[in-house]
Amino acid sequence: MTISTKTLRRWAWLHKWSSLVCTPFMILLCITGLPLIFHHEIAHLTGTEVEAPILEQTAAHADMDDLVAAARQSQPEYFIQYLYQELDEEHLWIVGMNSNLGAAEGGKTVVVDARTAKVLNQPNYEEGFLYVMFKLHVDLFMGLPGKLFLGLMGILLIIAVVSGIVLYAPFMRKLDFGTVRRDRTRRIQWLDLHNLLGIVTLAWVLVVGTTGVLNTWADLVVKYWQFDQVAKMIAPYKELPPPSADQLGSLAKSVQTARTFAPNMRPGFIAYPGTILSSAHHYTVFMRGDSPVTARLFLPVLMDAKTGEFTDSREPPWYLTGLLLSQPLHFGDYGGMPLKILWALLDIATIMVLGSGLYLWWKRRRKPLEELLATATLEQDATGDVKC
Amino acid sequence: MLKLWLWPIVLATLTLTGLISGLVSNSIGDLWAWIGLGAPVLVMVYFGFVRKI
Numbered sequence: 001m002t003i004s005t006k007t008l009r010r011w012a013w014l015h016k017w018s019s020l021v022c023t024p025f026m027i028l029l030c031i032t033g034l035p036l037i038f039h040h041e042i043a044h045l046t047g048t049e050v051e052a053p054i055l056e057q058t059a060a061h062a063d064m065d066d067l068v069a070a071a072r073q074s075q076p077e078y079f080i081q082y083l084y085q086e087l088d089e090e091h092l093w094i095v096g097m098n099s100n101l102g103a104a105e106g107g108k109t110v111v112v113d114a115r116t117a118k119v120l121n122q123p124n125y126e127e128g129f130l131y132v133m134f135k136l137h138v139d140l141f142m143g144l145p146g147k148l149f150l151g152l153m154g155i156l157l158i159i160a161v162v163s164g165i166v167l168y169a170p171f172m173r174k175l176d177f178g179t180v181r182r183d184r185t186r187r188i189q190w191l192d193l194h195n196l197l198g199i200v201t202l203a204w205v206l207v208v209g210t211t212g213v214l215n216t217w218a219d220l221v222v223k224y225w226q227f228d229q230v231a232k233m234i235a236p237y238k239e240l241p242p243p244s245a246d247q248l249g250s251l252a253k254s255v256q257t258a259r260t261f262a263p264n265m266r267p268g269f270i271a272y273p274g275t276i277l278s279s280a281h282h283y284t285v286f287m288r289g290d291s292p293v294t295a296r297l298f299l300p301v302l303m304d305a306k307t308g309e310f311t312d313s314r315e316p317p318w319y320l321t322g323l324l325l326s327q328p329l330h331f332g333d334y335g336g337m338p339l340k341i342l343w344a345l346l347d348i349a350t351i352m353v354l355g356s357g358l359y360l361w362w363k364r365r366r367k368p369l370e371e372l373l374a375t376a377t378l379e380q381d382a383t384g385d386v387k388c
Numbered sequence: 389m390l391k392l393w394l395w396p397i398v399l400a401t402l403t404l405t406g407l408i409s410g411l412v413s414n415s416i417g418d419l420w421a422w423i424g425l426g427a428p429v430l431v432m433v434y435f436g437f438v439r440k441i
Contacts, residue, residue, distance in 0.1 A: 335410040339418065
């Protein structure tokens, strides 16, 4: 197979510019992503993670109404927005509260023991090292525009990787896999390392990059789901005035209704009426399954917030399922500590690919591609096309 | 062609099957995920930093 010098030059141009634009941001994302892989461990070591106390007797789970009453009592000025349970921690409910039901930030978090309904802690998740890393990684402290911008950089990364694969062929054609010519100049050594680390991390970078891009669209996907499926489920309530806070009925009853509707699932996330993940009239209980995959998916069940009666439940659409499944593939949090360590090592290798790419560009920034091709052991046929 | 692409294809296949198996199954799936992602890491360490030629 051959590739014309003109085509190769186009791919080289694409690789150079897509990489140059996204590399500073990708290095930032790789560096801030590194501590986020171990956020549980870091929070545990620094004592900022709330852990369920060991009880002498194995207690049954407390009444959900007592639980939310305890949370509300600890922050009387705030409204409950949601309750959330981590995948591997059934003894805790993390309660998100805010003075404005629709707001995503500036709220309070109250952690309640699911067995005793006692408030364990009120951690401030909007401060500290991990919060700064998280915000830099997710939206550069710029909200949705920041997310979408990083998503765009992610798309450039994907273009850079794909064009890099095309360029790998002519550069490596005459070399054995994994060759690093240590007897040559420093630039050649780094070129070889760039090619080696780049081609080996290829699949992982594409998966983590693509799922990262998908995650930048999460807010929009949820909004679309509201508009698409939730709107249909709550159509009968369209003309009714939303219930005021003191008209809300028992959460425990709603949760029980959801459990009865989906007996083989358990509640993982509960959204209060008026928040972005529910309607103005409903408690939405997101039920999760018990297999490794279904535990990460959610079945939304809507209950009338006044009566606790079942309103509707529909299988989440493909785009929501896709978003939920893309998250573990971005976080690397589904294979225990060994997977986290491998995730971190692949992340470091990616930093080296990015850094070496930048170095190679800097060294050759004024040299035309023809000269680059001449030093790269390319083999050209009689017509000047490059074999690959 | 094969000489050029054999190892990249093998490593990408290991990576992708590892990423998916860890997600769909816990015990054996996680084990395969560690192997599938561990192999590329070992290859990088060996060729990039251990082998001296």
